[in-house]
Amino acid sequence: MRNRIAALLLLLLATQLGSLVSPAYACGCGAMVPDGxxxxxxxxxxxxxxxxxxxxxxxxxxxxxxxxxxxxxxMPVPTRATVELGDGDLFHELDRLTRPESRARYHFLPDSGDWPFSTGSRDGAAEAPAPGAGAPVGVVGREQLGDFDVARLTATDPDALRQWLESNGFTMPDALATEVRPYVDQKWEYVAVRLAPRKQGSVLYGVLDPLRIRFDSQRLVYPMRLSRMAKTPQSLGLYVLADHRMEPASPIGGSAPKVTFAGKVAGTDELAPLTGGRETFLTAIDQEFPDPGRISGDHELRAAASDTPYRRAVYHDELLMVGGFPAWMLALGAVLVVVAAGTLVWLRRRPADAPDVPAASGAPAVPDAPAGPPAGPPAGTA
Structure with a gap:
């Protein structure tokens, strides 16, 4: 029995270790793999x-x-791209612009969160030219940008692309050649990035510095196909800045995209590097990919049928107050006053009760004689 228990424990330990060393790669825009x-x-x-x-x-x-x-x-790109470091303040500004609106939702009668039951309140929360026929892999440029080693590549052979990446320190999964085939056929180019913290001994953890990629495109496309290689569910958040409200043409294998904000925004200092300081329409979109293997292609975004604005609302339930007093207390007091006043009026209008004198049985009642002076003695009496 002890041997069986030991074998079971060893099996469980091996399973846990296997889950730790197995590579978890892919992100919403391309493939990501760790080192070793x-x-x-x-x-x-x-x-x-x-x-x-x-x-x-x-x-x-x-x-x-x-x-x-x-x-x-x-990351595949349809045309030649330029790459530079992005500004993290951009996302702080976008978060501020798309923050849900706070609204009060009043209720008349007190509930468990209101006086006299308790105090406090509760909250409720009610989208360059294409490469020619040359070497299988061409290096357009290579730069060191902060923690990123960036190579911009062309490729006419997916296997050659993977071999170049591996020989230059970009370890990629074997399935990469299969997944990039559609991009090779369309003569797309590629941005390959190595992430290595400059601080000795640091690990890649938390929010990384943003990276900015710019290219010419006649259609708004967001590369997603390589996320098919992901082993865990993926979450994507898109802030789309364009002339109109935008929407994905299809869910491409994920859950239905959710628009969390839509509306015109001014060209603030943080948005200026993208918008040139001009007013633009901002659409914030969230989407989940529970099963990345079902991703069928890239996101292509198009103008929505109308530029209908939308903002989420977070409701705060509050007791209805009037002049600093709960409305239900004032209403109850008013009812009591009305009842008291009505009772008083009724009592005042009721006639006074007079004592009743019952008549003798069988004899008609004789009316009382009017009062007069007392009668004197009969005439002629001495």
């Missing part, structure tokens, strides 16, 4: 996308977890 036997997971990807009908500008930020000190990811 470490692990990394992208729990959230948030991107701000500006499109003016000709040029697409993407600022992306990853929230990651794990114990990897190095990792790499690749």
């Amino acid at each position: 036997s470490t692990r990394i997971g992208v729990s959230r990807e948030t991107s701000a996308v500006h499109w003016d009908g000709r040029t697409e500008d993407i600022v992306m930020r990853f929230t990651v977890g794990g114990n990897a000190r190095r990792a790499a990811w690749i």
